[in-house]
Amino acid sequence: MDYNFNLYSKYYDLLYGNKDYNEEANYVSDCIQKYSAEAKTILEFGSGTGMHGLILQKLGYDIYGLERSEQMVMEAQLRGLKCEQADIIDFEMDRKFDVVISLFHVISYIIENASLEMVFRNASKNLNSGGLFIFDVWYSPAVYHLKPETRIKKVENKDISVVRIAEPEMHTNKNVVDVNYTILVSEKNSDKWNEFQEKHPMRHFSIPEIELLAKLTGFEMLKAEEFLTGLEPSENTWGVNFILKKIG
Ligand SMILES: C[S@@+](CC[C@H](N)C(=O)[O-])C[C@H]1O[C@@H](n2cnc3c(N)ncnc32)[C@H](O)[C@@H]1O
Known part of the structure; x- marks a missing residue:
């Protein structure tokens, strides 16, 4: 699955x-x-x-x-x-x-x-x-007060660079926030980026x-x-x- x-x-x-x-x-x-x-x-x-x-x-x-x-x-x-x-x-x-x-x-x-x-x-x-x-x-209480925001994180090791964009979508009546991740991965010394998406619904x-x-x-x-x-x-x-x- x-x-x-x-x-x-x-x-x-x-x-x-x-x-x-x-x-x-x-x-x-x-x-x-x-x-x-x-x-x-x-x-x-x-x-x-x-x-x-x-x-x-x-x-x-x-x-x-x-x-x-x-x-x-x-x-x-x-x-x-x-x-x-x-x-x-x-x-x-x-x-x-x-x-x-x-x-x-x-x-x-x-x-x-x-x-x-x-x-x-x-x-x-x-x-x-x-x-x-x-x-x-x-x-x-913190989710409603602070509110999830779009966040960008960049990390790297000796082989790859990774950029992760996290875009939240609130479903107020379900106590759920969908965190929609876009992940961009590039091998070092290459200018090609691979992109994939994952949705993480969080209660x-x-x-x-x-x-x-x-x-x-x-x-x-x-x-x-x-x-x-x-x-x-x-x-x-x-x-x-x-x-x-x-x-x-
Ligand atoms: C944010 S990660 C935390 C992993 C680890 N506890 C840590 O602190 O690094 C959430 C983890 O929960 C696992 N997970 C989510 N739903 C699950 C389920 N129904 N049964 C087993 N594992 C589950 C995911 O595969 C993932 O590894």
């Missing part, structure tokens, strides 16, 4: 080369230690190219990733992350973990209510009693919305805070981190 991230994944690490995965993985580990100090095993939803997972592995966690993009799974496996290609909406796994994590807005890629319910139920099904579900999403959430979803699927909400800083979410907080606990 032609999912988003299939082409995009080829340039993913280059585009996010300045993202501080080390700081983020340590923040997630701190969240785990704060709410479940004994936790050792982690299931990662949307593990991408394995950047957070490998750091958490080094920190001593036993981590397993699920990721829909075949290219990203291959990249993560080459780097040493145990993971497999799977859709977090619909997969079977006969193993339980202490924590489920889903980082860098993976849950915002799940835009339909029915699919969200399935993802939350899958997290619950694969958690031990009292296990944590930790994920960050786009936060509705944003309010705290009561996640609270309701959590309750429906057997979780209680322990915390909603700004990702990395731990501050109270505000209309300027684009990414909010949720920490849920499986009841029973």
Whole structure:
């Protein structure tokens, strides 16, 4: 199937080369230690190219990733992350973990209510009693206040130059923003550019919305805070981190 991230994944690490995965993985580990100090095993939803997972592995966690993009799974496996290609909406796994994590807005890629319910139920099904579900999403008050803008990003390595144009289209009544990416890639020493497009529909959430979803699927909400800083979410907080606990 032609999912988003299939082409995009080829340039993913280059585009996010300045993202501080080390700081983020340590923040997630701190969240785990704060709410479940004994936790050792982690299931990662949307593990991408394995950047957070490998750091958490080094920190001593036993981590397993699920990721829909075949290219990203291959990249993560080459780097040493145990993971497999799977859709977090619909997969079977006969193993339980202490924590489920889903980082860098993976849950915002799940835009339909029915699919969200399935993802939350899958997290619950694969958690031990009292296990944590930790994920960050786009936060509705900030999306309406700050408003997504067209952005242009240019990156390069020794072989290629990449220009990414991100054009947002808001669907206010669905809590969804389509991010329409145009990616231009040129090999160094060539003046030819290859162009491709990918649409990434992103859902944003309010705290009561996640609270309701959590309750429906057997979780209680322990915390909603700004990702990395731990501050109270505000209309300027684009990414909010949720920490849920499986009841029973
Ligand atoms: C912004 S990336 C984040 C990847 C990784 N967590 C990181 O921080 O680099 C979003 C990821 O979610 C994955 N994804 C989106 N929907 C998914 C689904 N239904 N099942 C599994 N993975 C999914 C995409 O393939 C992509 O790798």
